[in-house]
Amino acid sequence: xxxxxxxxxxxxxxxxxxxxxxxxxxxxxxxxxxxxxxxxxxxxxxxxxxxxxxxxxxxxxxxxxxxxxxxxxxxxxxxxxxxxxxxxxxxxxxxxxxxxxxxxxxxxxxxxxxxxxxxxxxxxxxxxxxxxxxxxxxxxxxxxxxxxxxxxxxxxxxxxxxxxxxxxxxxxxxxxxxxxxxxxxxxxxxxxxxxxxxxxxxxxxxxxxxxxxxxxxxxxxxxxxxxxxxxxxxxxxxxxxxxxxxxxxxxxxxxxxxxxxxxxxxxxxxxxxxxxxxxxxxxxxxxxxxxxxxxxxxxxxxxxxxxxx
Ligand SMILES: Nc1ncnc2c1ncn2[C@@H]1O[C@H](COP(=O)(O)OP(=O)(O)OP(=O)(O)O)[C@@H](O)[C@H]1O
Ligand SMILES: [Mg+2]
Numbered sequence: 001x002x003x004x005x006x007x008x009x010x011x012x013x014x015x016x017x018x019x020x021x022x023x024x025x026x027x028x029x030x031x032x033x034x035x036x037x038x039x040x041x042x043x044x045x046x047x048x049x050x051x052x053x054x055x056x057x058x059x060x061x062x063x064x065x066x067x068x069x070x071x072x073x074x075x076x077x078x079x080x081x082x083x084x085x086x087x088x089x090x091x092x093x094x095x096x097x098x099x100x101x102x103x104x105x106x107x108x109x110x111x112x113x114x115x116x117x118x119x120x121x122x123x124x125x126x127x128x129x130x131x132x133x134x135x136x137x138x139x140x141x142x143x144x145x146x147x148x149x150x151x152x153x154x155x156x157x158x159x160x161x162x163x164x165x166x167x168x169x170x171x172x173x174x175x176x177x178x179x180x181x182x183x184x185x186x187x188x189x190x191x192x193x194x195x196x197x198x199x200x201x202x203x204x205x206x207x208x209x210x211x212x213x214x215x216x217x218x219x220x221x222x223x224x225x226x227x228x229x230x231x232x233x234x235x236x237x238x239x240x241x242x243x244x245x246x247x248x249x250x251x252x253x254x255x256x257x258x259x260x261x262x263x264x265x266x267x268x269x270x271x272x273x274x275x276x277x278x279x280x281x282x283x284x285x286x287x288x289x290x291x292x293x294x295x296x297x298x299x300x301x302x303x304x305x306x307x308x309x
Contacts (some may be wrong), residue, residue: 010289014073015289020063037173042115042123043115043119044119044122044123045119045120045121045123045126046120046122047120047121047122048121048122048125048127048219049121049122049125049126049129050125050129050218050220051121051208054055054220055089055090055220056249057089057090057249057251058087058089058090058091058220058221058249058250058251058252058253059089059130059221059250059251060086060087060088061085061087061110061251062085062086062087063083063084063085063086063109064084065082065083065084066080066082066083066084066085066109066116067080067081067082068080068105068109068114069277070105072202077274077275078275079102079275080105080106080275080276081276082276083084083106083275083276083277084101084277085277085280087110087268088251088267089220089251089253090247090249090250090251091251091252091264091267091268092244092247092254092265092266092267092268093251093252093253093254093267093268094253094254094255094256094262094263094266094268094269095107095253095254095255095256095269095270095271095272096255096256096257096259096263096269096270096271096272096294096297097271097272097273097278097293097297098273098297101106101273101274101275102272102274102275102276103225103255103272104134104135104225104255105275106272107132107134107223107225107253107255110221110223110253111127111130111132111221112126112127112130113132119238127220128216128218128222129218129219129221130219130221130222130223131210131213131214131219131221131222131223132223132225133206133207133210133223133224133225133227134223134225134227135220135225135226135229136225139154140213144283146249147207147208147242148204148205148206148207148208148209148210148211148239149204149207149208149231149235149238149239149242150201150204150207150208153201153204159254160185176188176202184230185273198230199230200230200231200232200235203227203228203229203230203231203235204231204235206227207227207239210222211242211246214246219249219250220249220250220251221250221251221252221253222243222246222250222251222252222253223252223253224243224252224253224254224255225255226255226256226257227239228240228256236258237261239309240254240261240262244265254266257282258301259297259298259301259302263283263298264283266282266283267282268280268282269281269282269283269286269294270282271286271292271293271294271297273293278292278293278294279292279293279294
């Protein structure tokens with residue numbers, strides 16, 4: 001009895017210990033619940049989207065004199081200043097411009113990740129009707145599919161479509177460590193092995209997710225912010241082609257640094273510079289201005305190809 005009592009006391013004192021796993025986990029659980037208490041400071045609209053008056057061909061946008069600074073920034077200049085832009089429903093728009101010119105910021109505003117000064121539609125229903133393929137993404141443990149160009153490499157994985165990318169199961173059986181011949185060792189290896197996939201393969205999975213969401217039939221807006229930086233040229237072309245094939249009933253806005261396929265297919269190209277819209281037009285319109293920002297960026301890329309020949 002003495003020994004049991006001592007054991008019990010030990011167990012309780014371990015539970016109170018600073019480094020105790022249980023205590024840490026309870027702490028994490030607590031923060032999970034307290035996240036529910038965080039109030040959404042964004043004011044919401046009242047109408048659902050799509051609405052009877054909304055365009056069936058896709059979402060339309062009108063930005064009038066938009067200025068934007070990130071709430072956390074210490075910089076004096078705004079990330080966007082005096083942006084005026086009309087995006088017609090069903091159009092394909094390509095945004096180009098140098099690093100930091102405000103392309104992603106513009107796309108985040110269109111996707112309503114930040115607060116505009118006036119609003120009509122309910123944020124949740126707007127989000128249900130929009131897809132944002134962005135530069136930074138999260139891969140969740142279960143994901144997949146074909147149109148994103150992911151099918152081929154997924155089938156090559158040991159468990160194919162049943163692969164769990166980041167296994168969440170932590171092995172609690174610590175004592176196994178000291179028993180290399182234990183029959184459970186094999187099982188342990190299987191569970192803890194991670195399926196490492198490359199950056200480009202991750203982007204394919206993320207793209208696949210976007211196509212999966214299109215099946216909902218609710219999507220009216222697709223924003224694509226350079227999700228192809230790690231894709232090989234063939235993968236990039238395939239992704240853009242497939243996205244454009246799915247354009248019916250959707251407005252599509254792409255951000256890209258690579259001129260060519262997309263800029264050729266765009267109904268409108270928006271060229272950004274230092275947070276402002278510098279030029280708007282089609283490729284031939286913008287390229288006609290020989291001293292313009294668009295022509296400058298275009299020629300830099302074209303010359304890089306010519307330089308070697
Ligand atoms: N989360 C953020 N917090 C504070 N400032 C930001 C944030 N994101 C961007 N900025 C600033 O806003 C400006 C515009 O950035 P943005 O990301 O829109 O540029 P971009 O055109 O997408 O560039 P890139 O071609 O590098 O993707 C930059 O000056 C940048 O430093
Ligand atoms: Mg960006």
